[in-house]
Amino acid sequence: MxxxxxxxxxxxxxxxxxxxxxxxxxxGGVSPHGLAGDALGALLALNILLGAFNKAARCVxxxxxxxAGIEAMDASTVIENAVNPDEAIKSIFDKSGISQREINGxxxxxxxxxxxxxxxxxxxxxxxxxxxILISSHVRSQEVAEMGQGxxxxxxxxxxxxxxxxxxLDEQLVVTGSQGVFTxxxxxxxISSEHGKIDITTGFPKRLGSEYFRIADIGYxxxxxxxxxxxxxxxxxxxxxxxxxxxxxxxxxxFTLEPFNxxxxxxxxxxxxxxxxxxxxxxxxxxxxxxxSMTLNGxxxxxxxxxxxxxxxxxxDPALPWAYAGSMTALAGLLLSIAKLFWRMEMLCAVASGDKxxxxxxxxAYRRWAVNKFRQWVS
Amino acid sequence: MAELFTxxxxxxxxxxxxxxxLFFIPKIWEQRAFLLTGISxxxxxxxxxxxxxxGDALIFxxxxxxxxxxxxxxxxxxxxHSRQVNTGLIKPALIILGLLILFFEMASLGLVANETLSESxxxxxxxxxxxxxxxxxxxxxxxxxxxxxxxxERAHAPAVLLMAFSLNLLFGGVKEAGDVDAYMSxxxxxxxxxxxxxxxxxxxxxxxxxxxxxxxxxxxFEFLSGDRAAMSLTVVVFAFPPLYxxxxxxxxxxxxxxxxxxxAERRLGIAFFRxxxxxxxxxxxxxxxxxxxxxxxxxxxxxPMFEPPFVPVRESEDAPGNxxxxxxxxxxxFSDGKLRxxxxxxxxxxxxxxxxxKPDGTLGVALDECEICKPAEWNKAAQGYAQRGxxxxxxxxxxxxxxxxLNKPGGCNPIPVPFKTGDGTLIISLDDLISVYKSAKELQxxxxxx
Numbered sequence: 001m002x003x004x005x006x007x008x009x010x011x012x013x014x015x016x017x018x019x020x021x022x023x024x025x026x027x028g029g030v031s032p033h034g035l036a037g038d039a040l041g042a043l044l045a046l047n048i049l050l051g052a053f054n055k056a057a058r059c060v061x062x063x064x065x066x067x068a069g070i071e072a073m074d075a076s077t078v079i080e081n082a083v084n085p086d087e088a089i090k091s092i093f094d095k096s097g098i099s100q101r102e103i104n105g106x107x108x109x110x111x112x113x114x115x116x117x118x119x120x121x122x123x124x125x126x127x128x129x130x131x132x133i134l135i136s137s138h139v140r141s142q143e144v145a146e147m148g149q150g151x152x153x154x155x156x157x158x159x160x161x162x163x164x165x166x167x168x169l170d171e172q173l174v175v176t177g178s179q180g181v182f183t184x185x186x187x188x189x190x191i192s193s194e195h196g197k198i199d200i201t202t203g204f205p206k207r208l209g210s211e212y213f214r215i216a217d218i219g220y221x222x223x224x225x226x227x228x229x230x231x232x233x234x235x236x237x238x239x240x241x242x243x244x245x246x247x248x249x250x251x252x253x254x255f256t257l258e259p260f261n262x263x264x265x266x267x268x269x270x271x272x273x274x275x276x277x278x279x280x281x282x283x284x285x286x287x288x289x290x291x292x293s294m295t296l297n298g299x300x301x302x303x304x305x306x307x308x309x310x311x312x313x314x315x316x317d318p319a320l321p322w323a324y325a326g327s328m329t330a331l332a333g334l335l336l337s338i339a340k341l342f343w344r345m346e347m348l349c350a351v352a353s354g355d356k357x358x359x360x361x362x363x364x365a366y367r368r369w370a371v372n373k374f375r376q377w378v379s
Numbered sequence: 380m381a382e383l384f385t386x387x388x389x390x391x392x393x394x395x396x397x398x399x400x401l402f403f404i405p406k407i408w409e410q411r412a413f414l415l416t417g418i419s420x421x422x423x424x425x426x427x428x429x430x431x432x433x434g435d436a437l438i439f440x441x442x443x444x445x446x447x448x449x450x451x452x453x454x455x456x457x458x459x460h461s462r463q464v465n466t467g468l469i470k471p472a473l474i475i476l477g478l479l480i481l482f483f484e485m486a487s488l489g490l491v492a493n494e495t496l497s498e499s500x501x502x503x504x505x506x507x508x509x510x511x512x513x514x515x516x517x518x519x520x521x522x523x524x525x526x527x528x529x530x531x532e533r534a535h536a537p538a539v540l541l542m543a544f545s546l547n548l549l550f551g552g553v554k555e556a557g558d559v560d561a562y563m564s565x566x567x568x569x570x571x572x573x574x575x576x577x578x579x580x581x582x583x584x585x586x587x588x589x590x591x592x593x594x595x596x597x598x599x600f601e602f603l604s605g606d607r608a609a610m611s612l613t614v615v616v617f618a619f620p621p622l623y624x625x626x627x628x629x630x631x632x633x634x635x636x637x638x639x640x641x642x643a644e645r646r647l648g649i650a651f652f653r654x655x656x657x658x659x660x661x662x663x664x665x666x667x668x669x670x671x672x673x674x675x676x677x678x679x680x681x682x683p684m685f686e687p688p689f690v691p692v693r694e695s696e697d698a699p700g701n702x703x704x705x706x707x708x709x710x711x712x713f714s715d716g717k718l719r720x721x722x723x724x725x726x727x728x729x730x731x732x733x734x735x736x737k738p739d740g741t742l743g744v745a746l747d748e749c750e751i752c753k754p755a756e757w758n759k760a761a762q763g764y765a766q767r768g769x770x771x772x773x774x775x776x777x778x779x780x781x782x783x784x785l786n787k788p789g790g791c792n793p794i795p796v797p798f799k800t801g802d803g804t805l806i807i808s809l810d811d812l813i814s815v816y817k818s819a820k821e822l823q824x825x826x827x828x829x
Binding site for chain 2: 019021074075077132133136182183184185187188200202203204205212214215216217218226238239309313321324327354366367368371372375379
């Protein structure tokens with residue numbers, strides 16, 4: 001019962017957050033799938049939203065003005081033996097610059113009535129994001145498909161075809177020192193299905209049908225023929241120095257990129273790799289390039305045409321747009337919150353009771369200075 | 380034996396400090412129940428430690444208590460102000476919780492005693508008891524002193540509690556038991572939490588980072604899951620309670636003027652109120668200062684100074700008049716970006732110089748001494764530079780110097796030495812090195828700082 005009364009309060013938000021964090025920590029950091037986690041998350045989102053509604057309602061609604069209510073405000077004063085109470089009230093409102101309104105014989109005025117907006121936007125964003133986490137943890141399903149140009153695959157029951165791969169790989173990549181930095185920008189691909197065609201990148205996911213797609217990784221798709229058998233190896237060997245295994249007929253074989261030259265770069269010697277048409281080092285023994293043959297475990301093997309493959313990450317998740325909307329809204333709320341430095345709500349209330357005039361003042365920030373100002377108005 | 384005396388004296392003194400600060404809280408001195416609680420908590424603490432139980436649970440409980448105590452004064456002020464929670468019971472609970480620290484301090488002492496007593500005989504009990512007696516003796520005068528000074532009348536209970544707990548964090552902790560303190564423990568936890576939360580959000584938004592492919596907001600998530608974000612979060616968490624309390628104290632409005640009072644009386648009332656605010660704010664400022672020291676000490680320990688030993692070099696036989704140092708070899712490789720120190724013996728004098736690969740891929744060579752800082756003979760160990768993260772640090776004035784500015788004269792930068800590179804080697808002309816060394820010595824003759 002007490003908890004219901006405190007719904008929307010910051011103390012309840014803090015309490016639920018602590019419980020949620022403890023649950024999160026005890027769960028080993030995994031997504032909170034359990035019923036208790038869902039309940040806590042939903043409660044937290046609801047309480048955060050309710051807090052925003054409460055504050056908005058307090059700011060927007062008309063106050064009930066009574067002498068007791070005025071005395072409970074941040075600062076209040078009583079003018080005894082007021083000859084003309086209405087005149088006295090008007091004079092204080094004029095001094096404060098807050099416009100005066102009448103309600104059932106009492107007076108009130110609010111400045112910065114909508115100063116709750118930044119906080120409300122922030123709260124709304126957080127609640128949306130929390131809700132999307134909860135929904136996503138139950139409804140999300142995902143697949144990763146390694147595809148070269150022209151490959152087709154069944155993803156969530158739809159036939160997806162990779163029409164084009166864009167990978168700006170260097171023909172001469174120089175790697176110097178032991179800690180080279182390798183980055184690859186501008187990787188993209190075009191995929192199509194019965195729902196249409198989209199251009200996907202390593203950036204934000206894009207929607208095709210009811211699924212979202214994004215490039216998660218890149219590597220080499222290398223054709224290898226041993227005898228009459230032909231197969232494709234998906235080699236995850238980028239950046240240079242990394243090795244990957246491919247299971248050929250004769251067993252697992254290790255592949256690494258091999259430099260084709262070495263150059264002097266400043267003070268140091270660097271290795272030069274051709275990433276467009278790479279040389280491959282097999283089992284640390286044989287170095288071969290596209291179209292070349294070798295003897296592998298007594299069998300003649302030859303490398304066919306090599307190309308680039310991309311790992312396409314496909315996700316079915318109706319909550320994903322809400323997660324983005326929530327995070328963007330929260331970010332907007334956070335930026336808007338800067339306005340709170342100079343945007344605050346002030347409320348001036350006054351009511352005459354007999355020859356006494358009760359005047360109260362409430363403010364939601366910079367209390368010390370605001371109250372001192374109020375005393376100047378009423379002095 | 381001396382170790383046991385020092386440990387018992389130190390722990391007892393820490394407890395005395397804590398208790399004496401708690402005396403500042405109005406009326407606590409009169410309410411003996413608090414004191415009895417503290418004393419009764421101390422004994423089981425000591426005996427648990429003495430029994431040799433130093434499990435993780437005790438350390439975990441202590442860290443949780445310390446962080447809770449740091450936050451409770453701020454929570455008390457917040458709830459008291461917002462009237463959301465009945466704070467009637469919070470204050471005594473807070474004080475009792477504060478006294479729990481005595482339990483942990485005595486448990487630490489018990490552990491030290493356990494280690495020492497198992498090795499020596501009955502005399503050690505006497506040494507332990509004398510250390511405790513001397514450490515606790517200031518308490519005899521404490522109550523009287525407080526009553527005389529009347530400080531308790533003016534003190535602000537949450538502020539005093541915060542001061543007690545932050546000083547305890549500064550002087551106490553669990554280092555006696557060879558463990559990490561609450562700050563470092565929290566830092567570890569924050570790093571874990573941020574790492575996990577970042578990964579979870581990236582997974583949710585489908586923007587998982589990749590080692591070399593572009594990913595949206597990759598820099599943001601890298602920052603959030605890195606050490607700097609964890610450190611920033613920890614600093615915010617530890618510095619928040621004193622800053623919040625300070626803001627609450629300073630933002631209290633002046634008292635409402637009494638219409639019966641004369642203007643002079645009103646002004647006097649306001650002046651008295653503002654003096655009171657200073658009394659309330661003083662313990663908070665002390666605790667803020669203590670927390671800054673805790674944070675700084677912990678952060679400095681995370682990025683220790685790197686100072687390699689001097690490698691002796693001599694004139695090259697192949698190129699007389701030059702010192703030739705290979706840039707990579709069995710001993711070291713300049714490409715790791717670490718500071719290297721060399722010594723050239725010039726007659727009976729040592730010419731110390733440093734070299735390092737700068738982030739732009741060029742080398743920097745300089746004498747291992749500063750143009751400005753000249754430590755005195757007795758303080759010669761403070762001469763030269765060490766590396767801390769991406770900076771060189773003058774060991775004398777602890778000024779960080781950007782590595783990029785190596786080879787540029789002025790300020791706290793090391794004195795540059797001309798050099799050449801060629802064929803994977805660093806070439807320094809001996810004439811240049813000696814000439815720079817002699818000029819530096821001339822400069823040094825002008826005077827020292829100490």
